[in-house]
Amino acid sequence: MYKCAMILAAGKGKRMKSSMPKVLHKVCGKEMINHVIDTMRKAEIDDVNVVIGTGSEMVKEATQNRNVIYSLQENQLGTGHAVMCAKEFLQNKEGVVAIFTGDAPLIKSETVKKLIKYHVENDFKATILTSIIDDPAEYGRIVRNEKGEVEKIVEFKDCSENEKNINEINSGMYCFNISNLLSSLEKLNNNNAQGEYYLTDVISILKNQGEKVGAIDTDFEETLGVNSRVQLAEVEAIMRNRINRCHMENGVTIISPENTYIGDEVEIGKDTIIYPGNVIEGKTIIGESCVLYPNSRIKDSIIENNVTIQSSVILDSKVGENTTVGPFAYIRPESIIGKKARIGDFVEIKKSTIGDGTKVSHLTYIGDAEVGSGCNFGCGTVVVNYDGKKKYKTIIGNNAFIGCNTNLVSPVEVEDNTYIAAGSTITQKVPEGALAIGRAKQVNKEGWVDKKGLRK
Incomplete structure (x- = not known):
């Protein structure tokens, strides 16, 4: 059976008070729209259409690597109108379409699968995803008949007193038979107070035609939409707890989950210990038995087994097993740190390879360099890789000893x-087995202080 999905993402989200579209605000480091797209993929839905409107080019740019199709809703005239704008996507297709919103990132792939399965197995023409809550507030109500069959969806403002007591609410997420949806869209009108086309009216149209409409409930938390910064923070907290709980169940120790921020694409091996204040983002992979002491940021990096990191930043790089990093180290993109290496306090590595067992213990900058194994860098070493116009490369072999306060001019x-002797400035090749000294000869001028009258 053919399955596709439509994600409604055209709204601006005025209550966000933002210059960018609502669906591009991030939850646990990923745009809300991309959370929903990725959920559709995990639910084994290949064809995904995103209905865009406000900030359409920005949404396209943020989702360009997600292999989706776009439909444009130039004027936001309701959810039904949004689906109308995507009719071309549905034309000549047979099967089912799941419709979700781009501002509800907590929906799970298992729920999407359950919705579609329930829809197909019961031969419904439309199926509504609902939630049952104690305080339904101003959500639309699901009205059922005495047999428990769905009769209609009633918006809160149109509810009778009896209908307000119903605690099953509409999530705004659905599954439709494509042919039935297309034919119903032709019958939609905007004869209402808002002058908009409501997708909920499709349910009434189908029921009036004698078609079967179903509803299946899920945890209300999954259906939460984001309309303000306050709601964004609430959804962030839920997802962060969900992610952290998953890692803990897989054998990771997180000392303070409420103060640990892990992206949903991060992989972490068992027996790794994560202290508070760590921010782990992107497609980072952390191995087994690592220790992340407080307050590091790691993004799109590979950290192998038994690595210890303390209060450092690692971006788009790789750190080999049994290596220690920090405190206060900065490993910039395209760096590769070997095994059993030491990157110490206030060390910056930029676009460089550091060999196995090499120690860069403190106050050192290495940029655009290839460094061998077993080397030792004294305090204050600088690889001078930039002449004001162009950056150059430095190559250091195995077992080199770089004295303190050395400048290596690329x-x-x-x-x-x-x-290399401490305090040297090296501008020429140092051959194997040599001692290089690149500093001025020391001169002592006896009695100079007294001659200048500077004695205290």
Whole structure:
């Protein structure tokens, strides 16, 4: 059976008070619209149509790697109108379409599958995803007959006193037979106070034609939509708890889940310990038995087994097993740190490869360099990789000892088993086994203080 999905994402979201479309606000590091698209993929739905409107180019840019189709709703005239704008996507298709909203990122793939399965197995022409809550507030109500069959959806403002007592509410998420939906769209009108076309009216149209309409409930939390920054924070907290709980159930220790921020695409191995204040983003993969002490940020990086990180930033890089990083280290994009290495306090690595067992313990900058294994960098070493116009490369062999306060002026090569004297500025190749000294000879001027009258 053919399945497709439509995601309504055309609204601006005035209550967000933002210059960008509502669906582009992030929850746990990912745009809400991308959460929903990814959920559709996990639910084994390949064809996804996104209905865009406000900020359409921005939405396209944010979703460009998600392989979706777009429909444009230039004027926001209701949910029914949004689906009308995507009729071309549905034309000549047979099967079912699931319709979700781009501002409800908590929906689970299991729920999407359950909705479609329930719809198909019961031969419904439309199926509504609902929730049953104690305080239904101003949500639309699901009205059923004495047999428990769905009769209609009534918006809160149109509810009678009896209908207001109904605690089954409409989530705004549906499954339709495509042919029935298309024919019903032709009958939609905007004869209402808002002058809009409501997708909920399709339910009444189908019922009036004697068609079967179903409803299946799910946890209200999954259906929460975001219309304000306050609601965005509430949804963020729910998803963060969901993500952290999953990692803990898989063998990760998170000391303070409420103060740990992990993106939903992050992978973490068992027996890793994460202290409060860590922010782990993107497609980061963290191995087993790592320790992340407080207050690090790791993004789109690979951290192998048994790595210890403390109060550091690691971006788009790789750290080998049994390595320690920090405190206060900064590993910038395209860096590869080897095994059993040491990247210490106030060390910055940029677009460089650091070999196994190399120690860069403190107050050092290494940029655009290839560094071998077993090297030692003294405090205050700087790879001078930029001349104001162009960046150059430095190559350092295995087992090099770089003395404190050394400047390596790129492009330059330091071969295996070399020593560089502290305080040197190196501008030429250092051959294997050599000691390089690049500093002025010390001169002591006896009696200079007294001659200048500077003695205290």
